[in-house]
Amino acid sequence: MTATVPDLPAFSRRPSLREIVTKELRAALVTGKLTPGAVYSAPALAVQFGVSATPVREAMLDLAKEKLVEPVRNKGFRVVRLDEKALDDCVNLRLLIEPVTMAQVAATAPIEEMEAWRSVAVEIVDAARAGDVTAYIDADLRFHLGLLALAGNSLLVDTVRDLRHRSRLLGVPRLARARALEPSALEHLELLDVMVARDADATRALTERHLGHVRGIWAEHGEHD
Template structure:
């Protein structure tokens, strides 16, 4: 849905947002999803102000669903409203990243380790296509595809197997707030693929009921938020 970037815009700078596609019923939902992915992939830069009309032009839709979607993102703390100008992408401080990562570690690691005991193999294997898609996207440098598969389809899908919808909602919010701006640098440095392959490694450990391995993989994977991903240089 969010991977087809507009290629030719004579006399204009390259678009920062992908054009919309797919079958989502609401423009507002589709725009919000695309904006979140663009934020995580670094297509929208922290500190910069974007107007709803300019983003709407890039989407090929009217300004109304874009403005509504940006207001939704403002409620999530991803952007701030700038009167008479538009929306400014908020920056994530080192302290905030530390706090978000700490909370995610407290929630996600024990939850996923428990899945090594409780999740059935059929449900785990159902996540393997998403894990493979993450690896494929990383190898191709497809950041939007990476974010799509990594976020909702794999990590939140995995946590959903614990049967706690509120937990999934909390982690989803933390993942949005700890969005990563260093994905492009990781691709250029050739380090994104290694992180992507950990998803398959994690599924193998879960299927083998290897709790120690699951704990180690999850700890390493979440550590990328503060080490590799947040500080790619």
């Protein structure tokens, strides 16, 4: 006779070393900490992380799929350059996709499913106040993609994820050091408030405004880090 399995706690899966390295490298890439056009070897980066070269190489291959780096034979990976037009193209596509989709989510998604993302919005604000660039970028990505996913279109979510990964948040470290990220971070809580209030028009307008602020952070010119 097969015994009945008792109720047992579920354990969340721990991220692999490859996933951890990918997350850290992505943050370094999108904020310009790794120089556009420069070539980095997996062994050299591995020394910085204090790990073997294998997870770093695997992480770089993942980032190559996101068009953030490109392999250079027998040398490593080159950080892809992104010019102002490419940045504008990314933002313009997001403006076509996200405001209308977020307005749709505000009008139709269950309120409790939208409200579930409030804790992540708080993470964004906490990271901004702490000047933690990696945590800010990670939480910001989860927040926006999570809410967009409530529209039920996985292709749309994948497209926005790709656009975000192709972009450069070069101003984030400078703003974090100056404690100037907080206004943009607080917009996430404001956005969630109008969404759970079922105000589709305000959701669309605020999403457009937020993307305009993001474009300012993405500027290639000015003070680099």
